[in-house]
Amino acid sequence: MKRLIRCILIGGPGAGKGTQTKRIQQDFNFASISSGDLLRAHMLNNTSLGQQASSYINKGRLVPDKLVLELILTQLNSLKDRNWLLDGFPRNALQASALDTTLEKLKQPLSIAIELQVPDEIILQRVQDRWIHAPSGRTYNYSFNPPKVYGRDDVTGDLLTKRSDDNIETFRERLKDYRENSRPLVEHYGKKGLLVTVRGNSSEEIYPKIYETISSAAEKY
Ligand code: AP5
Ligand code: MG
Numbered sequence: 001m002k003r004l005i006r007c008i009l010i011g012g013p014g015a016g017k018g019t020q021t022k023r024i025q026q027d028f029n030f031a032s033i034s035s036g037d038l039l040r041a042h043m044l045n046n047t048s049l050g051q052q053a054s055s056y057i058n059k060g061r062l063v064p065d066k067l068v069l070e071l072i073l074t075q076l077n078s079l080k081d082r083n084w085l086l087d088g089f090p091r092n093a094l095q096a097s098a099l100d101t102t103l104e105k106l107k108q109p110l111s112i113a114i115e116l117q118v119p120d121e122i123i124l125q126r127v128q129d130r131w132i133h134a135p136s137g138r139t140y141n142y143s144f145n146p147p148k149v150y151g152r153d154d155v156t157g158d159l160l161t162k163r164s165d166d167n168i169e170t171f172r173e174r175l176k177d178y179r180e181n182s183r184p185l186v187e188h189y190g191k192k193g194l195l196v197t198v199r200g201n202s203s204e205e206i207y208p209k210i211y212e213t214i215s216s217a218a219e220k221y
Contacts, residue, residue: 003029005218007098008086008107010185011116011183013174014123014130016203018139020116021087023207028214031079034087035072037137039063040163044134060173064183065094073102080108093184111217113189114210115182117199119174127171130158144203 005028009017021032039057049067056063058169073087090096103110129141133153140147140160148154165174189195196213200206 003218004108005080005083005111005214006103007084007112007114007214008110008189009088009114010189012120012123012178013171014093014127015116015118016126016206017087017116017159018137019203020114020207020210022084023083023203024210024214028083028218029084030085032085032087033072033075033079034137035068035086035089035091038071039068040137043164054085054164058170060165060170060175062091062175064099069095069098071217073098074101076108077106080106090185092181093188096185096188107194110192110194112196112213113186113192113194114213115186115189115195116206117197118206119201123175123199123219124168124171125212127166128144128168130163130166132163134160134161166171206211 007024007030009020011017018034018051021034023033024030039050039053043057049071053063054069062068068089068091072086076084089100098216099110126141126144130144131140131142131147132138132152133140133156135158136153136155138153138155139145147160149157151160152158153160165171184194184196186195189210198206198209198213
């Protein structure tokens with residue numbers, strides 16, 4: 001790669017942010033930060049942040065900006081010599097502005113904002129089929145990437161569980177929240193000329209477009 005790539009992934013609940021992040025990590029050796037995975041790790045460890053976050057997450061609402069900004073922005077300095085990717089952050093215009101300010105200070109300009117667009121009926125089915133290994137964040141789906149042994153994590157053999165926010169009622173709230181917040185976010189990156197929108201019904205259809213976007217961004221300059 002000829003230059004460092006710094007990228008954010010925008011997309012509704014179940015759009016495939018986590019799935020695409022794994023592929024990008026493997027193909028391009030990116031570091032990644034997932035705000036949702038970090039918040040769930042805090043919930044699992046019952047930290048003060050986890051306790052505060054769980055009441056929002058379980059209702060499908062965004063966690064207050066102050067908590068999320070502290071959690072994510074403090075980690076960016078350690079990534080300065082790496083290609084990196086943020087999954088699920090920023091999530092609204094305020095978080096995007098805070099990220100801009102931090103990246104300016106760190107002299108780490110953002111390269112691309114990738115927006116994933118997947119139809120609602122497809123993502124609802126996906127989250128209903130999703131099972132996770134909570135300690136590692138590994139994700140399975142019985143119709144897409146099933147575990148080798150039914151109900152068990154491939155690596156540890158632990159029992160798989162459901163995410164506390166993967167039920168129809170909470171999913172609808174998450175989707176509503178995404179609709180309200182994503183337009184200003186997408187406009188923010190559109191104005192900066194960084195937005196790339198990728199549409200498709202499956203990760204197989206979407207990933208080649210992401211691969212192409214990142215490859216060509218890396219070749220620029
Ligand atoms: P977060 O963890 O970010 O959840 P989300 O945005 O709702 O997105 P998901 O993780 O559910 O979906 P994904 O896009 O990663 O899709 P995945 O690859 O798993 O956030 C959770 C909560 O934390 C938020 O609601 C909020 O409360 C809080 N939060 C997080 N960040 C925040 C922030 N910045 N500010 C404030 N609050 C914040 O794919 C979905 C499923 O589909 C999987 O089962 C997968 O295996 C399957 N799948 C993927 N591709 C395919 C395919 N091609 N065919 C079939 N199945 C597929
Ligand atoms: Mg995810």
